[in-house]
Amino acid sequence: QKEVEQNSGxxxxxxxxxxxxxxxxxxxxxxxxxxxxxxxxxSPELIMFIYSNGDKEDGRFTAQLNKASQYVSLLIRDSxxxxxxxxxxxxxSSGTYKYIFGTGTRLKVLA
Amino acid sequence: xxxxxxxxxxxxxxxxxxxxxxCRSLDFQxxxxxWYRQFPKQSLMLMxxxxxxxxxxxxxxxxxxxxxxxxxxLTLSTLTVTSAHPEDSSFYxxxxxxxxxxxxTQYFGPGTRLLVL
Numbered sequence: 433q434k435e436v437e438q439n440s441g442x443x444x445x446x447x448x449x450x451x452x453x454x455x456x457x458x459x460x461x462x463x464x465x466x467x468x469x470x471x472x473x474x475s476p477e478l479i480m481f482i483y484s485n486g487d488k489e490d491g492r493f494t495a496q497l498n499k500a501s502q503y504v505s506l507l508i509r510d511s512x513x514x515x516x517x518x519x520x521x522x523x524x525s526s527g528t529y530k531y532i533f534g535t536g537t538r539l540k541v542l543a
Numbered sequence: 544x545x546x547x548x549x550x551x552x553x554x555x556x557x558x559x560x561x562x563x564x565x566c567r568s569l570d571f572q573x574x575x576x577x578w579y580r581q582f583p584k585q586s587l588m589l590m591x592x593x594x595x596x597x598x599x600x601x602x603x604x605x606x607x608x609x610x611x612x613x614x615x616x617l618t619l620s621t622l623t624v625t626s627a628h629p630e631d632s633s634f635y636x637x638x639x640x641x642x643x644x645x646x647x648t649q650y651f652g653p654g655t656r657l658l659v660l
Contacts, residue, residue: 464646464647466648466649468651474653474654475634475636475651475652475653475654476587476636476651477651478648478649478650478651481648483646520587522649524647529575529592529640529647530577530589530592531649533586533587534586535586536586
């Protein structure tokens with residue numbers, strides 16, 4: 433059973449701080465990794481994807497991938513109250529079209 | 544980013560009626576689309592994978608005769624909930640795959656909220 437694990441939270445951080453969201457996955461054949469943000473009552477929105485080991489930065493967001501440890505994380509710098517949402521980690525294995533989603537981590541940024 | 548639309552965004556119907564939900568990729572062609580369902584405060588649940596020009600692949604436990612999927616073109620997939628009952632009330636979300644091979648990325652539509660009375 434391929435699994436993606438996330439801490440459900442809530443993770444509370446003060447405004448302006450760095451929020452660190454973590455995700456582990458079980459399938460070593462996974463090749464593509466995604467972070468989605470889902471506001472309450474809305475559908476998921478793609479924030480970032482990463483395919484290679486290391487860091488990938490996009491504005492205030494940095495995705496970090498460590499395939500040896502089967503670990504992917506998302507850092508949000510200068511967190512804003514508008515970042516308060518559930519963050520979903522998704523993993524796609526090679527040779528498959530399906531994504532395996534984690535259950536999401538709820539982030540609360542306190543003003 | 545890629546744009547995926549869904550219609551309608553909200554639907555309220557009586558028990559026993561059928562409801563059709565459309566999912567369109569507006570600025571790209573999508574050979575593969577997915578249909579998810581999400582109950583309040585729960586995770587996304589994949590219902591089926593829709594492939595253009597072929598039959599949909601349903602996940603275990605999802606009744607294919609109840610949730611009819613048609614993917615007649617590269618920009619449109621439809622989900623029909625047949626003989627809807629109150630337990631089918633949920634948030635239905637479609638997504639479309641854009642890109643090729645390892646660079647494929649899934650983009651979600653805004654979702655359709657279904658309430659069956």
